[in-house]
Amino acid sequence: MRHLRLFLKCIAPALFAMTVLVDLNSARAQSDLEKAVKAFKQNEVTGYIQPMADFFGANMSAGWYHSAAIPQMGFSLSVNVIAMGSVVGDDNKVFTANAPTGYNPPTFQTATVFGGQGGTATDQNTGLQYRGSDGALNATMFPLAALQLHIGSIYGTEVIIRGLPIPEVSGAPKVTFFGIGVRHSISQYLPDAPVDIAAGIFWNTIKFGDLINMKSLAFGAQASKSFSVLEVYGGLAYESSSMELTYTATTSGSPNVSLDLDGANTFRGTIGLGLNLAILHLYGDVNLGSVTNFSAGLGFGF
Amino acid sequence: MKKTMVLVTLLVALTTMGFECINDPIIVSIAMDPISRCYNINAGPDINYTGSATIDPSTLIDDSYEDKIVDARVYDITVQVTGAFTGSVTNGVVRINGTPLLTYSGTWADFSTPQSLLGTSPHVIPQAAGIAILINALKQKPLPLITLSSTGTLTGAGVPPVPSGLSVCASIYAQVDGNVKGE
Numbered sequence: 001m002r003h004l005r006l007f008l009k010c011i012a013p014a015l016f017a018m019t020v021l022v023d024l025n026s027a028r029a030q031s032d033l034e035k036a037v038k039a040f041k042q043n044e045v046t047g048y049i050q051p052m053a054d055f056f057g058a059n060m061s062a063g064w065y066h067s068a069a070i071p072q073m074g075f076s077l078s079v080n081v082i083a084m085g086s087v088v089g090d091d092n093k094v095f096t097a098n099a100p101t102g103y104n105p106p107t108f109q110t111a112t113v114f115g116g117q118g119g120t121a122t123d124q125n126t127g128l129q130y131r132g133s134d135g136a137l138n139a140t141m142f143p144l145a146a147l148q149l150h151i152g153s154i155y156g157t158e159v160i161i162r163g164l165p166i167p168e169v170s171g172a173p174k175v176t177f178f179g180i181g182v183r184h185s186i187s188q189y190l191p192d193a194p195v196d197i198a199a200g201i202f203w204n205t206i207k208f209g210d211l212i213n214m215k216s217l218a219f220g221a222q223a224s225k226s227f228s229v230l231e232v233y234g235g236l237a238y239e240s241s242s243m244e245l246t247y248t249a250t251t252s253g254s255p256n257v258s259l260d261l262d263g264a265n266t267f268r269g270t271i272g273l274g275l276n277l278a279i280l281h282l283y284g285d286v287n288l289g290s291v292t293n294f295s296a297g298l299g300f301g302f
Numbered sequence: 303m304k305k306t307m308v309l310v311t312l313l314v315a316l317t318t319m320g321f322e323c324i325n326d327p328i329i330v331s332i333a334m335d336p337i338s339r340c341y342n343i344n345a346g347p348d349i350n351y352t353g354s355a356t357i358d359p360s361t362l363i364d365d366s367y368e369d370k371i372v373d374a375r376v377y378d379i380t381v382q383v384t385g386a387f388t389g390s391v392t393n394g395v396v397r398i399n400g401t402p403l404l405t406y407s408g409t410w411a412d413f414s415t416p417q418s419l420l421g422t423s424p425h426v427i428p429q430a431a432g433i434a435i436l437i438n439a440l441k442q443k444p445l446p447l448i449t450l451s452s453t454g455t456l457t458g459a460g461v462p463p464v465p466s467g468l469s470v471c472a473s474i475y476a477q478v479d480g481n482v483k484g485e
Contacts, residue, residue: 032324033324036482039330039332039482102418102421103420125422128376128377129377130375131331131375132331133328133329133331134327135325136325137325138325250332250364250367251332251333252333253333
């Protein structure tokens with residue numbers, strides 16, 4: 001219930017932003033999150049930002065489908081509003097950072113970007129202290145949202161295009177999100193199959209503020225079966241994602257930061273349930289992998 | 303129709319809920335460039351040396367943090383010497399605005415590598431009063447100028463005269479906390 005509440009709380013602004021607030025509030029030069037990240041040198045930032053790379057990657061490969069039924073021929077079109085969220089666990093809120101050379105102990109626990117107050121290293125010999133920065137995001141669910149268009153179908157193939165420009169909202173940076181996918185009906189070759197089967201490949205890119213560029217690629221198979229207005233669907237997918245982080249640090253020494261971080265998810269299993277009411281489709285699913293992820297959407301189409 | 307209304311209501315509810323996902327405050331801890339000065343020791347008959355320099359701490363931190371500092375700390379101080387000398391240094395003191403920040407003594411060779419407050423070096427001893435003055439200075443808005451000075455005495459190895467080419471360097475490693483939430 002707590003996850004659901006925070007999911008709604010954090011997804012809502014993204015939905016709101018994409019539908020109402022485009023271009024509003026975009027004058028702020030740097031978001032709070034970007035300012036927090038820029039306080040880290042290259043050898044310090046990995047632990048702080050890694051959970052965000054994991055969650056972005058998991059979110060980007062979510063919500064691509066809610067059925068495996070793809071007509072062999074004929075025009076079909078649906079417009080979907082999709083929200084995705086990755087569960088931020090307690091282990092995603094702290095990381096082990098290096099204390100300055102000579103400190104005993106040499107490492108300490110401090111906040112990731114999703115953590116609370118920064119931790120403090122205290123040298124046992126002198127009592128001198130070194131502090132880690134606070135987390136910037138207070139959430140138990142890391143959200144993303146997209147407008148998604150499904151267009152088909154030719155020989156059982158549909159194209160999916162998703163994207164969204166989200167302006168800077170409440171300290172979160174501006175987000176530019178684009179993705180494209182292709183799915184092909186497998187069940188058209190298996191007329192006796194008890195379920196609909198499809199396979200697809202999906203690619204995304206996200207620019208998150210001025211510092212972060214994410215890319216992801218996923219491919220897998222899906223299956224679904226309808227029971228009146230209800231449709232159960234699921235799938236398996238291989239995926240990869242990477243975060244390119246580039247900025248000039250505001251802390252002492254080595255100001256230019258440039259590094260690539262891989263997202264944690266490499267494989268996911270998806271199970272979901274949809275409600276199909278004429279042209280209206282409501283659906284939600286859970287994605288299990290290294291990162292636990294939820295997605296839900298509302299679609300209009302035929 | 304009823305279901306559609308429920309869904310529309312749900313979306314409206316979603317879009318009007320508050321967004322409180324950014325921490326407030328967001329305190330970031332910034333390592334300043336080292337507050338560092340080297341003092342040349344004059345060659346000649348005087349075995350006592352002294353040196354002083356005025357430092358503007360605002361030049362050691364990114365401009366964007368200067369008005370956001372809420373706390374500060376010293377996380378290390380080191381003393382190092384350069385130049386060839388086989389004697390010792392005694393009664394060494396590094397001062398901040400005239401108040402002792404650190405005392406040091408030992409053979410010249412001991413200080414050929416930086417002697418840190420960290421670890422178990424017996425050659426450098428922090429002075430709480432000076433550290434407090436430095437921390438207080440780093441928390442002021444605007445950041446005030448500070449004076450870093452060092453004194454000491456050379457002994458052994460036939461001094462006087464003091465050989466040429468000797469210097470003592472003190473480096474203070476400090477961290478400031480700035481609140482980057484909002485503007």
